Amino acid sequence: xxxxxxxxxxxxxxxxxxxxxxxxxxxxxxxxxxxxxxxxxxxxxxxxxxxxxxxxxxxxxxxxxxxxxxxxxxxxxxxxxxxxxxxxxxxxxxxxxxxxxxxxxxxxxxxxxxxxxxxxxxxxxxxxxxxxxxxxxxxxxxxxxxxxxxxxxxxxxxxxxxxxxxxxxxxxxxxxxxxxxxxxxxxxxxxxxxxxxxxxxxxxxxxxxxxxxxxxxxxxxxxxxxxxxxxxxxxxxxxxxxxxxxxxxxxxxxxxxxxxxxxxxxxxxxxxxxxxxxxxxxxxxxxxxxxxxxxxxxxxxxxxxxxxxxxxxxxxxxxxxxxxxxxxxxxxxxxxxxxxxxxxxxxxxxxxxxxxxxxxxxxxxxxxxxxxxxxxxxxxxxxxxxxxxxxxxxxxxxxxxxxxxxxxxxxxxxxxxxxxxxxxxxxxxxxxxxxxxxxxxxxxxxxxxxxxxxxxxxxxxxxxxxxxxxxxxxxxxxxxxxxxxxxxxxxxxxxxxxxxxxxxxxxxxxxxxxxxxxxxxxxxxxxxxxxxxxxxxxxxxxxxxxxxxxxxxxxxxxxxxxxxxxxxxxxxxxxxxxxxxxxxxxxxxxxxxxxxxxxxxxxxxxxxxxxxxxxxxxxxxxxxxxxxxxxxxxxxx
Ligand code: DON
Numbered sequence: 001x002x003x004x005x006x007x008x009x010x011x012x013x014x015x016x017x018x019x020x021x022x023x024x025x026x027x028x029x030x031x032x033x034x035x036x037x038x039x040x041x042x043x044x045x046x047x048x049x050x051x052x053x054x055x056x057x058x059x060x061x062x063x064x065x066x067x068x069x070x071x072x073x074x075x076x077x078x079x080x081x082x083x084x085x086x087x088x089x090x091x092x093x094x095x096x097x098x099x100x101x102x103x104x105x106x107x108x109x110x111x112x113x114x115x116x117x118x119x120x121x122x123x124x125x126x127x128x129x130x131x132x133x134x135x136x137x138x139x140x141x142x143x144x145x146x147x148x149x150x151x152x153x154x155x156x157x158x159x160x161x162x163x164x165x166x167x168x169x170x171x172x173x174x175x176x177x178x179x180x181x182x183x184x185x186x187x188x189x190x191x192x193x194x195x196x197x198x199x200x201x202x203x204x205x206x207x208x209x210x211x212x213x214x215x216x217x218x219x220x221x222x223x224x225x226x227x228x229x230x231x232x233x234x235x236x237x238x239x240x241x242x243x244x245x246x247x248x249x250x251x252x253x254x255x256x257x258x259x260x261x262x263x264x265x266x267x268x269x270x271x272x273x274x275x276x277x278x279x280x281x282x283x284x285x286x287x288x289x290x291x292x293x294x295x296x297x298x299x300x301x302x303x304x305x306x307x308x309x310x311x312x313x314x315x316x317x318x319x320x321x322x323x324x325x326x327x328x329x330x331x332x333x334x335x336x337x338x339x340x341x342x343x344x345x346x347x348x349x350x351x352x353x354x355x356x357x358x359x360x361x362x363x364x365x366x367x368x369x370x371x372x373x374x375x376x377x378x379x380x381x382x383x384x385x386x387x388x389x390x391x392x393x394x395x396x397x398x399x400x401x402x403x404x405x406x407x408x409x410x411x412x413x414x415x416x417x418x419x420x421x422x423x424x425x426x427x428x429x430x431x432x433x434x435x436x437x438x439x440x441x442x443x444x445x446x447x448x449x450x451x452x453x454x455x456x457x458x459x460x461x462x463x464x465x466x467x468x469x470x471x472x473x474x475x476x477x478x479x480x481x482x483x484x485x486x487x488x489x490x491x492x493x494x495x496x497x498x499x500x501x502x503x504x505x506x507x508x509x510x511x512x513x514x515x516x517x518x519x520x521x522x523x524x525x526x527x528x529x530x531x532x533x534x535x536x537x538x539x540x541x542x543x544x545x546x547x548x549x550x551x552x553x554x555x556x557x558x559x560x561x562x563x564x565x566x567x568x569x570x571x572x573x574x575x576x577x578x579x580x581x582x583x584x585x586x587x588x589x590x591x592x593x594x595x596x597x598x599x600x601x602x603x604x605x606x607x608x609x610x611x612x613x614x615x616x617x618x619x620x621x622x623x624x625x626x627x628x629x630x631x632x633x634x635x636x637x
Contacts, residue, residue: 136199220286277303335359494564538588
């Protein structure tokens with residue numbers, strides 16, 4: 001049976017895909033390859049069907065493509081060795097295991113009865129001597145639960161319960177004289193500290209675990225995902241361990257065929273005399289092949305041929321890496337092309353606008369491994385030559401490895417020393433360290449980062465002015481922060497300032513002052529719009545619900561208004577229901593004009609009503625023009 005199988009819950013095959021067809025083609029092309037012999041030195045293994053042939057590919061995001069005899073169970077044999085080595089590293093630590101087993105290719109056959117003459121320990125954990133030494137240490141770690149621990153571990157790797165094939169175990173235990181000799185050689189060299197039989201028996205048990213070709217591909221994909229099973233999300237291993245496992249698989253996994261394998265195929269791999277071959281493309285996918293006929297090295301003939309063909313056809317060779325083509329910096333531009341949605345007072349705008357080109361925005365993307373991050377750091381340094389505040393948007397970055405996080409933190413420190421400021425935004429999915437995710441450095445959105453950058457320009461500019469005046473001067477705090485306490489005389493507020501005193505008075509006597517505590521919902525979407533708001537003090541933000549079927553709904557900031565600014569005007573005139581919420585960011589107050597009061601004004605003092613409408617039209621015109629400019633610019637970014 002063939003078919004794409006997703007996570008364990010969906011076993012029914014789905015219509016075959018291109019990848020499926022590609023694997024089926026491999027089956028076809030190699031079906032007539034009948035070189036090699038089924039293993040018989042362990043008598044039970046001789047019962048395998050030499051025609052069996054299955055291929056499975058499992059991707060790092062959990063898709064599994066399976067063809068041929070992918071469901072047939074066979075024993076894992078030596079493919080268990082790297083995983084048992086990973087278990088030992090996890091339980092006992094790499095530093096301990098390095099004293100018990102080396103990590104050097106031996107060039108010997110898998111069953112060589114030899115220790116490294118230099119160190120007196122087995123050369124690596126992939127040959128039987130190293131594997132038996134490894135099993136002995138797992139047994140010694142917990143004699144009572146060693147086998148249970150092993151089976152639990154292997155089952156988590158495969159994503160389903162696995163069990164020992166008792167017939168193969170009995171057959172191997174009864175015929176395993178060579179391995180018994182190896183275990184006594186290890187005892188003699190004090191690599192195994194006690195009687196060798198229990199550790200050897202655990203080794204026989206691990207080799208006799210029954211698996212399918214699909215299980216092996218999922219186990220390989222778990223290694224590709226640095227120890228996380230891409231189907232179940234369980235994490236039986238971590239990157240520090242899987243790196244070591246893949247290293248010894250790459251150098252020793254195919255025994256004295258390891259060199260030719262790395263040359264032809266270029267993937268960390270492991271074979272077993274049960275007929276399995278498992279190969280890993282780190283970070284991308286796992287491949288498994290099952291076909292019992294073996295070559296002289298004890299590797300599956302069809303298994304080797306299939307992996308070689310897939311490596312060449314799909315360009316999977318570890319050393320065949322195309323140079324970084326897509327730039328990790330998707331786009332970069334200045335603060336003149338994109339501003340925050342914080343509406344600035346005339347006074348603030350007079351300071352900020354001439355300096356906007358000193359804000360530099362960089363949008364990064366993809367996996368920022370060292371090579372990609374080096375490219376980003378170069379762009380940041382370039383931006384810092386004439387920029388005061390650099391914003392790095394990480395929203396499209398899929399991965400930021402630990403080493404890159406450390407380099408980014410160092411870059412931020414270097415910029416700070418040079419009097420520049422690096423701000424990050426949209427990084428919550430990257431789990432940044434505290435030093436990089438602190439307040440006033442990392443922002444949830446680009447809009448908020450732009451607002452912070454504008455505030456920094458105010459600080460820098462007002463700081464310089466103050467320094468120039470030698471006095472406290474009017475620092476940025478006076479410009480950027482909301483005015484506390486009683487509101488300014490409404491007549492002096494921006495909108496009404498240009499009006500003649502009598503007209504202004506006719507309007508202001510109809511306004512009512514209302515106080516709002518920080519966090520108050522001033523007006524809600526879908527509410528009637530019969531009030532006009534003129535900010536007297538504090539800050540007020542408008543939020544629009546962003547409803548996406550595939551993502552959690554959220555509120556996006558449309559604008560933030562401060563003293564002298566009007567909001568609620570669009571709906572006030574259209575009479576339509578409000579489309580957004582308005583919230584008080586800080587304690588503040590607003591002058592309200594009720595629709596009834598406006599209608600009275602139109603009756604009693606049409607000139608004043610017209611003057612107000614004119615001012616509102618000018619204000620709305622400015623807002624529409626700026627929004628239009630920003631929208632147009634943003635489309636090209
Ligand atoms: O110890 C043995 O000989 C077997 N249990 C495992 C050998 C093996 O799978 C060699 N790999 N190709």
